Amino acid sequence: MAKQQFEAESKRLLDLMINSIYSKREVFLRELISNASDAIDKMYYQALTDDSITFNQSDYYIRIDTDKDKRQLTVTDTGIGMTKEELESNLGVIAKSGSLAFKKENEIKDGHDIIGQFGVGFYAAFMVADQVTVESKALGEEQAYRWYSEGADGFIIEPCDKKETGTQITLTIKESTEDDDYDQFLEPFQLQTIIKKYSDFIRYPIKMELSEEKLKEGSEDEYETIVEEKTVNSMIPIWKKNKAELTDDDYNQFYQEKHYGFDQPLEYIHVSVDGNIRYQAILYIPETAPYNYYSAEYEKGLELYSNGVLIMNKAPELLPDYFSFVKGLVDSEDLSLNISREMLQHDRQLKLIEKNLVKKIKQELLKLLRNDREKYEKFYNAFGRQLKYGVYSDFGQNKDTLKDLLLFYSSTEEKLVTLSEYVERMKDEQSFIYYATGETNARIERLPQTEMVRDKGYEILYFTDDIDEFAIKMLGEYEGKSFKSVSSGDLGLDDEEQGESDQVNEEDQAIFDKMKDILKGKVSDVRSSKRLKSHPVCLSNEGDISIEMEKVLSMMPDNQGIQAEKVLEINTNHDIFKAIQAIFSSDPDQIETYTNILYNQALLIEGLPIEDPISYTNDVWKVMQ
Ligand code: ADP
Numbered sequence: 001m002a003k004q005q006f007e008a009e010s011k012r013l014l015d016l017m018i019n020s021i022y023s024k025r026e027v028f029l030r031e032l033i034s035n036a037s038d039a040i041d042k043m044y045y046q047a048l049t050d051d052s053i054t055f056n057q058s059d060y061y062i063r064i065d066t067d068k069d070k071r072q073l074t075v076t077d078t079g080i081g082m083t084k085e086e087l088e089s090n091l092g093v094i095a096k097s098g099s100l101a102f103k104k105e106n107e108i109k110d111g112h113d114i115i116g117q118f119g120v121g122f123y124a125a126f127m128v129a130d131q132v133t134v135e136s137k138a139l140g141e142e143q144a145y146r147w148y149s150e151g152a153d154g155f156i157i158e159p160c161d162k163k164e165t166g167t168q169i170t171l172t173i174k175e176s177t178e179d180d181d182y183d184q185f186l187e188p189f190q191l192q193t194i195i196k197k198y199s200d201f202i203r204y205p206i207k208m209e210l211s212e213e214k215l216k217e218g219s220e221d222e223y224e225t226i227v228e229e230k231t232v233n234s235m236i237p238i239w240k241k242n243k244a245e246l247t248d249d250d251y252n253q254f255y256q257e258k259h260y261g262f263d264q265p266l267e268y269i270h271v272s273v274d275g276n277i278r279y280q281a282i283l284y285i286p287e288t289a290p291y292n293y294y295s296a297e298y299e300k301g302l303e304l305y306s307n308g309v310l311i312m313n314k315a316p317e318l319l320p321d322y323f324s325f326v327k328g329l330v331d332s333e334d335l336s337l338n339i340s341r342e343m344l345q346h347d348r349q350l351k352l353i354e355k356n357l358v359k360k361i362k363q364e365l366l367k368l369l370r371n372d373r374e375k376y377e378k379f380y381n382a383f384g385r386q387l388k389y390g391v392y393s394d395f396g397q398n399k400d401t402l403k404d405l406l407l408f409y410s411s412t413e414e415k416l417v418t419l420s421e422y423v424e425r426m427k428d429e430q431s432f433i434y435y436a437t438g439e440t441n442a443r444i445e446r447l448p449q450t451e452m453v454r455d456k457g458y459e460i461l462y463f464t465d466d467i468d469e470f471a472i473k474m475l476g477e478y479e480g481k482s483f484k485s486v487s488s489g490d491l492g493l494d495d496e497e498q499g500e501s502d503q504v505n506e507e508d509q510a511i512f513d514k515m516k517d518i519l520k521g522k523v524s525d526v527r528s529s530k531r532l533k534s535h536p537v538c539l540s541n542e543g544d545i546s547i548e549m550e551k552v553l554s555m556m557p558d559n560q561g562i563q564a565e566k567v568l569e570i571n572t573n574h575d576i577f578k579a580i581q582a583i584f585s586s587d588p589d590q591i592e593t594y595t596n597i598l599y600n601q602a603l604l605i606e607g608l609p610i611e612d613p614i615s616y617t618n619d620v621w622k623v624m625q
């Protein structure tokens with residue numbers, strides 16, 4: 001039998017194919033199985049128009065066999081088969097897809113079933129095999145034919161014996177080398193793993209003989225190896241099933257099977273969209289954050305399938321960073337894939353899906369917030385920080401998407417509240433949403449700066465996360481109400497109070513001037529406080545950078561020494577100030593000691609380090625003596 005040559009370009013293409021198109025060798029199996037599935041689909045389509053064929057789903061299957069001694073891997077299907085001419089043209093010309101032609105001829109527009117389109121997948125077999133034999137008997141033909149090739153130098157076609165309609169492809173697997181393990185493709189368990197990974201949702205059973213150690217009958221410690229034929233794929237993807245048929249357990253189990261996390265999912269979302277772009281998705285909101293979630297190591301992304309065949313393990317484009325905690329998958333038949341089916345041709349399709357998913361995820365979270373507060377708080381404790389990063393990053397362009405999902409601890413409610421709940425409770429004359437920053441709720445609770453606001457009966461939101469104040473500055477306002485820190489220079493309380501405390505008499509002003517002089521370079525002003533009730537001092541700030549922000553910024557690697565403009569506020573009604581008034585003209589030395597102590601105490605209250613602890617303790621001793 002004369003050897004036919006691949007067409008000239010085909011030779012080079014084959015070489016390219018074998019060496020560079022696919023990033024993983026194991027996908028050869030995905031390609032052969034996809035072809036087998038296509039061949040069975042064609043049988044199905046044929047039966048639709050040809051009364052002489054009946055299509056019984058149960059007659060159709062794909063089989064994988066191995067023979068370690070011969071180093072052979074066989075893929076058998078009961079599909080439509082190929083005629084001599086088809087073997088020649090479909091397998092002899094690279095980039096010729098019989099399947100694409102079939103789709104066009106039969107006007108199968110939705111492309112719902114048939115996977116093939118590029119006419120290259122078959123040659124992936126040469127990534128792992130030295131010799132490839134295809135024996136095929138086409139539907140309605142008497143004679144079967146064998147196609148045989150050892151790679152780039154061509155192929156032979158000759159008649160052969162084969163009873164059943166369909167195709168059997170036999171690969172002679174390459175010898176393993178030090179660098180490349182080909183033996184794995186002769187191990188049934190390894191093959192099973194590969195099938196599960198890429199071809200789990202092929203709609204026809206993929207059968208394999210698998211051996212299992214089982215207790216001998218009637219024995220308690222004697223084992224025997226039993227070889228059984230098993231279907232290794234689950235066939236119908238859960239996301240293609242009707243939601244009504246599925247239970248919570250089904251979704252939870254799928255989460256476990258997919259190893260999306262070690263926890264139970266908190267919530268799942270199953271969507272099937274039939275709009276501009278068609279897709280199905282199952283998304284999960286995990287209960288706990290993965291250990292590396294808030295680090296650069298964490299990789300976001302969803303699995304991407306096309307027609308039930310896995311294309312990408314993690315497609316990051318499907319999720320914005322602020323929803324990076326979501327796990328799950330998307331399956332779309334409308335994706336235009338590149339030739340290796342490892343990438344997409346158009347970002348636009350993914351963008352559309354992403355936009356859509358964001359909407360669904362947000363809806364689901366809002367629903368949870370409304371209907372199951374406890375569960376939502378669990379979610380928020382794990383991932384709330386990510387939402388706040390989301391408000392802050394990308395120049396705040398996502399703040400409107402996220403603002404209603406935020407929660408902060410409230411001084412009056414003593415629990416987490418939404419901004420909308422806060423605004424609803426605001427007093428008539430109250431113009432601002434007040435917040436206080438600190439390390440913990442307990443510390444904020446005792447901040448002197450909160451006294452006046454608390455006294456007015458206003459609610460204060462407690463910011464304990466580094467990102468909180470940055471996020472809120474980016475947000476700017478909520479329902480027309482701006483945010484105000486209880487430490488800011490002007491609290492925006494009603495006029496009366498301001499008027500009263502603005503009246504500083506000359507004597508007191510002289511004291512403040514003196515103190516300001518002593519604290520030169522440390523504070524920008526010393527003032528009578530409008531916000532203190534029982535505490536003698538506190539720090540407040542002027543300008544955009546708060547003291548809390550200064551703390552956060554100073555811990556950043558590219559810290560540029562950005563500092564808050566600090567103001568030392570004095571409670572003029574406090575006994576301490578009375579004592580200062582009493583000694584002001586008589587003992588300037590003592591004034592300096594008092595001023596330094598008060599300043600350092602204000603720093604301590606803020607959780608800021610004292611610049612010179614020795615001189616501070618000396619000052620305190622001096623006063624104690
Ligand atoms: P594609 O699947 O993208 O069309 P392939 O290189 O995988 O490209 O296959 C080329 C063609 O060979 C297919 O379109 C199909 O016509 C034919 N073919 C491959 N495998 C089989 C098979 N098992 N049964 C029938 N036809 C097949």
Ligand code: MG
Nearest residue numbers: 035116121122
């Ligand atoms: Mg193919």
